[in-house]
Amino acid sequence: QWYFDEDGDLSALDGKTVGIFGYGNQGRSQALNMRDAGVNVIVGSRSDASADKSKEDGFETLPLSDAAEKADIIFMLVPDEVMPAVYAEHIAPNLQPGNVVNFASGYNVHFKKIVPQTDVDVIMLAPRMVGQGVRDTVVAGVGFPSLVAVHQDASGNAQNTLIALAKAIGSTKMGVIESSFEEETIADLFNEHFGFLHAVRQGVEVLVEKGVSYEAAILELYASGEMREIGQYFVDHGLFEQLKLHSRTSAFGQLAWVRPNEAAEKASKDHLRGVIDKIKDGTFADKWDEVQKDQMKEFAQTEADLKAQPFWQEEIKLYKRLGRL
Ligand code: NAI
Numbered sequence: 001q002w003y004f005d006e007d008g009d010l011s012a013l014d015g016k017t018v019g020i021f022g023y024g025n026q027g028r029s030q031a032l033n034m035r036d037a038g039v040n041v042i043v044g045s046r047s048d049a050s051a052d053k054s055k056e057d058g059f060e061t062l063p064l065s066d067a068a069e070k071a072d073i074i075f076m077l078v079p080d081e082v083m084p085a086v087y088a089e090h091i092a093p094n095l096q097p098g099n100v101v102n103f104a105s106g107y108n109v110h111f112k113k114i115v116p117q118t119d120v121d122v123i124m125l126a127p128r129m130v131g132q133g134v135r136d137t138v139v140a141g142v143g144f145p146s147l148v149a150v151h152q153d154a155s156g157n158a159q160n161t162l163i164a165l166a167k168a169i170g171s172t173k174m175g176v177i178e179s180s181f182e183e184e185t186i187a188d189l190f191n192e193h194f195g196f197l198h199a200v201r202q203g204v205e206v207l208v209e210k211g212v213s214y215e216a217a218i219l220e221l222y223a224s225g226e227m228r229e230i231g232q233y234f235v236d237h238g239l240f241e242q243l244k245l246h247s248r249t250s251a252f253g254q255l256a257w258v259r260p261n262e263a264a265e266k267a268s269k270d271h272l273r274g275v276i277d278k279i280k281d282g283t284f285a286d287k288w289d290e291v292q293k294d295q296m297k298e299f300a301q302t303e304a305d306l307k308a309q310p311f312w313q314e315e316i317k318l319y320k321r322l323g324r325l
Contacts, residue, residue: 001178003148008167012160013039018168019071021064021086022078023050025131026104030075030169031059033138037168042067044090068094073165074101076108081292084113095120098154100161105188106181109151111285122152123162126184127171134169143173147184189279194272204311214314223318 020031021044031054035041043059044067045051054061068074068091078086087108091101097119104126108114116122127134129144137144148166150158166176200221207217221227233242243251260268278284291298306312319325 002175003163003166003172003178004175005167005172008163008172009160010037010039010164010167012157012164013073013168016040016072017042017070018073018075018165019044019067020054020059020075020077021045021067021091022076023054023059023061024077024079026127026134027075027077027131028053028057029131029133029135029138030077030104030127032057032135033170034165034168035059036138037170039168042070044068044071064090065094072096072099073161074099076101076103080105080107083108087114092117100155100158102162102165103181106149106183106185107188107285110181110185111282113285113289116152118152119154120152121150121155121158121161123158123165124149124151124179124181124184125162125166125169125171125176126179126188127169138170138173141173143170145174146171146176147179147187148176149178149180149184151181186276186279189284190276193275193279193284195275201311208311214311215318218315218318223322 018041020027023043023045031041043054043061044064100121103124126147166172204217
């Protein structure tokens with residue numbers, strides 16, 4: 001189900017103070033949009049460059065705990081990795097029955113890294129748009145889509161609050177889709193895990209194996225910017241319709257010629273099913289916790305191993321030559 005501007009009633013927010021916790025990519029844009037919509041917005045931030053920016057933008061800016069005490073509706077917009085600690089230290093001790101806690105990602109609630117008390121509403125307003133775009137598309141009068149969900153309805157009014165907030169951040173102009181914390185989490189992680197980076201890496205490696213230089217392979221597959229253009233075609237025209245903007249030779253090659261045979265397609269889908277299973281059963285989230293607790297040692301080691309390979313070194317050389325590094 002979709003919700004649009006006419007479904008949202010901003011009077012549901014009358015007399016309420018919205019607290020933005022984390023004035024970063026999403027926080028700043030959502031705060032500015034809500035203020036423009038007439039909502040009373042304050043910012044909770046640790047003292048850093050974001051807090052300076054928030055003051056510069058004219059928001060009442062308080063330490064996290066003070067803002068949590070003052071706000072009726074809490075927007076959790078700090079990075080997902082630090083959110084459980086920020087919630088436990090600053091938000092939970094200051095929550096009042098009837099408050100609303102809103103997340104821009106389902107991750108921490110779905111994996112129970114944050115379990116809010118039962119007498120508050122817990123909702124999700126997850127923009128399908130990068131932070132700057134959340135502001136720019138609203139200023140341009142277009143808006144952006146979001147996935148929305150109610151996880152816990154203590155007040156009996158969570159749905160109305162959710163759609164009013166979706167309208168206030170400017171998302172119901174384009175429309176918001178009813179979802180769930182689980183669906184948003186799985187789809188978002190899958191987008192990151194499904195293998196785009198490694199597909200490009202393998203493409204370069206095989207081209208090099210077959211005698212193409214690193215420079216030519218990297219330029220061809222991404223450094224030229226052609227991929228960005230094609231990505232924009234995907235966005236503007238759709239995965240299949242954008243093929244009309246390519247030569248017929250290219251369209252035939254992409255759509256029909258390299259279509260994997262049945263066995264290869266099954267193997268590739270089986271791999272992707274495994275990727276989703278590890279997201280769904282929490283294997284990834286547990287592993288990520290473990291890596292962070294171990295001071296990111298495993299992550300740093302994998303990065304160092306890859307960086308020592310010729311590909312990464314050749315990429316650095318090329319990007320220096322292109323004046324981009
Ligand atoms: P961000 O990386 O821009 O960080 C926001 C702010 O958090 C920073 O400005 C900083 O002041 C504060 N912060 C960082 N570490 C902190 C700590 N240890 N203690 C207290 N404050 C700290 O965050 P971003 O990218 O806006 O993400 C916020 C939420 O929005 C996340 O849940 C993310 O999944 C979600 N989201 C992000 C999107 C994006 O395009 N960036 C898109 C859709 C959802």
